[in-house]
Amino acid sequence: xxxxxxILSVLVENKFGVLTRVSSLFSRRGxxxxxxxxxxxxxxxxxxxxxxxxxxxxxxxxxxxxxxxLIPVIKISELADSDAVERELMLVTIKGGADTRSQVTELxxxxxxxxxxxxxxxxxxxxxxxxDKLDAMTDLLKPFGIVxxxxxxxxxxxxxxxxxxxxxxxxxxxx
Amino acid sequence: xxxTGAQALxxxxxxxxxxxxxxxxxxxxxxxxxxxxxxxxxxxLVRHEQGAGHMAxxxxxxxxxxxxxMVTSGPAATNIVTPIADAYMDSIPLxxxxxxxxxxxxxxxxxxxxxxxxxxxxxxxxxxxxTDAQDIPRIIREAFHxxxxxxxxxxxxxxxxxxxxxxxxxxxxxxxDLPGYKPNLKGHPKQIKDAAKLIGESHRPVxxxxxxxxxxxxxxxxxxxxEATGIPVxxxxxARGAFPDSHxxxxxxxxxxxxxxxxxxxxxxxxxxALGARFDDRVTGKVDSFAPDAKIIHVDVDPAELGKVRRPxxxxxxxxxxxxxxxxxxxxxxxxxxxxxxxxDWRATVKGWQVEHPLFYDQPEGGPLKPQFVIEKLRELAPDxxxxxxxxxxxxxxxxxxxxxxxxxxxxxxxxxxxxxxSVPAAIGAKVGCPEKTVWAVDGDGCFQMTAQELVTxxxxxxxxxxxxxxxxxxxxxxxxxxLFYEERYSEVYLSPDLPDYVMWAEAxxxxxxxxxxxxxxxxxxxxxxxxxxxxxxxxxxxxxxxxVYPMVPxxxxxxxxxxxxxADTRGGR
Ligand SMILES: Cc1ncc(C[n+]2csc(CCOP(=O)(O)OP(=O)(O)O)c2C)c(N)n1
Ligand SMILES: [Mg+2]
Numbered sequence: 001x002x003x004x005x006x007i008l009s010v011l012v013e014n015k016f017g018v019l020t021r022v023s024s025l026f027s028r029r030g031x032x033x034x035x036x037x038x039x040x041x042x043x044x045x046x047x048x049x050x051x052x053x054x055x056x057x058x059x060x061x062x063x064x065x066x067x068x069x070l071i072p073v074i075k076i077s078e079l080a081d082s083d084a085v086e087r088e089l090m091l092v093t094i095k096g097g098a099d100t101r102s103q104v105t106e107l108x109x110x111x112x113x114x115x116x117x118x119x120x121x122x123x124x125x126x127x128x129x130x131x132d133k134l135d136a137m138t139d140l141l142k143p144f145g146i147v148x149x150x151x152x153x154x155x156x157x158x159x160x161x162x163x164x165x166x167x168x169x170x171x172x173x174x175x
Numbered sequence: 176x177x178x179t180g181a182q183a184l185x186x187x188x189x190x191x192x193x194x195x196x197x198x199x200x201x202x203x204x205x206x207x208x209x210x211x212x213x214x215x216x217x218x219x220l221v222r223h224e225q226g227a228g229h230m231a232x233x234x235x236x237x238x239x240x241x242x243x244x245m246v247t248s249g250p251a252a253t254n255i256v257t258p259i260a261d262a263y264m265d266s267i268p269l270x271x272x273x274x275x276x277x278x279x280x281x282x283x284x285x286x287x288x289x290x291x292x293x294x295x296x297x298x299x300x301x302x303x304x305x306t307d308a309q310d311i312p313r314i315i316r317e318a319f320h321x322x323x324x325x326x327x328x329x330x331x332x333x334x335x336x337x338x339x340x341x342x343x344x345x346x347x348x349x350x351x352d353l354p355g356y357k358p359n360l361k362g363h364p365k366q367i368k369d370a371a372k373l374i375g376e377s378h379r380p381v382x383x384x385x386x387x388x389x390x391x392x393x394x395x396x397x398x399x400x401x402e403a404t405g406i407p408v409x410x411x412x413x414a415r416g417a418f419p420d421s422h423x424x425x426x427x428x429x430x431x432x433x434x435x436x437x438x439x440x441x442x443x444x445x446x447x448x449a450l451g452a453r454f455d456d457r458v459t460g461k462v463d464s465f466a467p468d469a470k471i472i473h474v475d476v477d478p479a480e481l482g483k484v485r486r487p488x489x490x491x492x493x494x495x496x497x498x499x500x501x502x503x504x505x506x507x508x509x510x511x512x513x514x515x516x517x518x519x520d521w522r523a524t525v526k527g528w529q530v531e532h533p534l535f536y537d538q539p540e541g542g543p544l545k546p547q548f549v550i551e552k553l554r555e556l557a558p559d560x561x562x563x564x565x566x567x568x569x570x571x572x573x574x575x576x577x578x579x580x581x582x583x584x585x586x587x588x589x590x591x592x593x594x595x596x597x598s599v600p601a602a603i604g605a606k607v608g609c610p611e612k613t614v615w616a617v618d619g620d621g622c623f624q625m626t627a628q629e630l631v632t633x634x635x636x637x638x639x640x641x642x643x644x645x646x647x648x649x650x651x652x653x654x655x656x657x658x659l660f661y662e663e664r665y666s667e668v669y670l671s672p673d674l675p676d677y678v679m680w681a682e683a684x685x686x687x688x689x690x691x692x693x694x695x696x697x698x699x700x701x702x703x704x705x706x707x708x709x710x711x712x713x714x715x716x717x718x719x720x721x722x723x724v725y726p727m728v729p730x731x732x733x734x735x736x737x738x739x740x741x742x743a744d745t746r747g748g749r
Binding site: 058070071 | 292296301304353356477479482486
């Protein structure tokens with residue numbers, strides 16, 4: 001994982017079109033989204049977006065400030081890598097008839113992946129974990145031949161033990 | 176009380192204090208035009224929806240109140256996209272209402288359907304699609320609140336036809352509740368102290384006043400700060416009028432076509448006090464070499480402007496008026512406590528530049544007619560508080576340079592987007608907002624042809640604006656670039672001086688039309704135009720097509736390399 005990844009945890013109003021507003025802002029200002037995940041929160045008036053962006057600190061500051069200008073954006077926190085628990089989910093279909101299946105299942109068990117579906121010529125796995133674990137697993141599966149793959153993008157929450165001291169609330173500049 | 180959605184919309188606009196709106200009806204907005212008949216709101220029927228948008232902008236520029244425009248769906252909504260983008264760039268409070276196909280058929284490619292909310296999302300501060308008539312009062316309140324508070328800007332409310340016909344129970348909300356929108360107006364006390372401290376340590380400070388001064392109604396506060404500190408003030412294209420040009424601390428406009436002194440004072444300063452300004456590329460030139468020795472105090476109500484282009488030493492998020500007033504108080508307290516730097520050497524240096532490199536042009540007695548001469552005479556013959564609108568091009572730069580601005584809200588122009596065709600409708604909107612003031616527009620022949628039809632609106636509605644076309648027969652600004660940077664290879668910039676015949680065209684639109692070809696005719700014709708107050712006036716000034724706008728900092732060059740005159744090698748700076 002490179003130092004240039006920044007994880008923004010963005011609390012937004014759970015309203016029609018909010019995702020479009022966020023993604024339209026990114027494309028208009030030429031910012032790159034590395035991954036984006038949207039999920040409901042404990043309060044159904046709000047959703048949480050976990051956005052991973054690449055860039056230096058100045059760029060991330062600009063992105064945060066511009067995001068804050070969107071009316072449905074309530075609060076933005078930047079989660080430092082070391083202070084967040086993150087997970088990502090991957091589904092992957094790999095080529096593999098009877099001859100290679102045992103090697104694939106062995107890999108799957110090392111990575112605590114689950115076998116979701118088995119066909120004559122292929123097998124579909126599900127694996128959850130840190131994004132770099134999914135990267136590593138992808139590399140190891142490549143030689144078998146990846147037919148199809150999908151990842152959810154990471155979701156993250158602050159680590160509990162350090163939540164108050166290290167969670168940087170970026171909103172305070174406007175609030 | 177039960178109302179239809181359409182009635183609720185009109186009533187909500189009345190509750191917001193709307194006195195006038197600019198628009199043009201059509202299928203999807205038809206239901207709303209019916210209760211309008213019984214409303215106190217004056218509606219001005221435009222000839223093209225772009226005109227409605229620019230009129231609303233001109234109205235907002237001149238009055239500070241939000242401009243309101245209403246048009247139908249589809250092609251009308253797309254016609255008003257340009258003014259919305261223009262208002263977004265220049266932070267003009269605008270409330271645009273667009274008709275939409277019935278909510279029930281949205282997404283089916285119905286007749287005159289287009290995704291107005293999607294199209295305008297990146298050029299509005301916020302927009303709303305009304306999905307229930309019960310929400311109308313709340314949405315209109317929110318729309319006006321968002322448009323006019325914090326950093327102002329355009330908002331849009333998309334209004335489906337079936338919602339207009341739906342019944343609702345009228346209730347006007349107490350206030351607005353937008354948890355994600357709480358502009359910070361106050362400014363941090365510590366940063367205000369730091370700003371005063373930095374000012375007290377600087378020897379070559381310059382106040383860099385931007386359009387935010389006008390939005391915050393902070394012209395008086397700016398003047399007090401300048402006078403308390405003796406710091407010279409540059410006013411950007413968006414801030415002309417925010418500080419009187421006749422003031423001894425006034426340096427005029429900086430930037431690509433700014434004057435030598437304004438550009439150079441910033442360039443050599445050790446402290447820039449940026450107030451409601453956004454370090455636009457037309458001001459900074461090459462950013463890396465802009466004001467290289469200057470520390471920066473940056474005040475803006477939009478936190479995203481702080482550090483967007485240049486990292487400030489003292490960033491202050493807040494309303495310009497409030498923050499400037501408090502900086503002045505802090506400065507005065509510091510001045511009482513310890514010795515304050517003597518800026519008289521710096522001011523003398525600046526004066527020296529003003530004497531050495533004034534703006535200049537030469538009007539030969541027998542002609543050809545120079546555009547700058549026309550602007551100076553227009554100014555001399557106009558009342559002191561005359562509002563000046565302009566289009567985009569050479570004439571705009573000459574207007575900003577050669578008009579003497581003495582009062583805030585007397586300059587209406589398209590800065591950030593540079594929208595040709597802005598001036599005629601914007602002047603009309605300004606005149607509607609300030610009927611007691613004289614409103615002149617200085618327009619280019621190219622610009623005039625883009626929106627001139629709104630003079631029909633002005634004639635029909637008896638809005639007596641005055642238009643001075645600086646007719647150089649060219650898309651002059653583009654011609655200037657081709658002359659200077661494309662080896663005089665002129666590509667598609669010739670327009671012709673007499674096609675169209677501007678005098679006949681003006682008269683056909685119900686205006687008075689005059690033509691001026693020689694310097695002697697300038698004053699008498701302006702006097703004739705000034706005497707007409709029952710209809711719009713158009714003067715076709717045939718100006719010298721060879722005249723170029725100077726000084727000039729070529730795009731991408733450093734502000735230290737300003738070209739001050741026509742001989743390309745008369746370079747100033749270091
Ligand atoms: C809508 C639009 N189209 C094109 C341009 C590019 N442009 C900038 S200035 C200019 C020439 C304007 O010509 P005119 O109105 O005659 O003014 P002049 O420069 O001759 O004073 C053009 C084409 C623009 N700014 N806006
Ligand atoms: Mg021209």
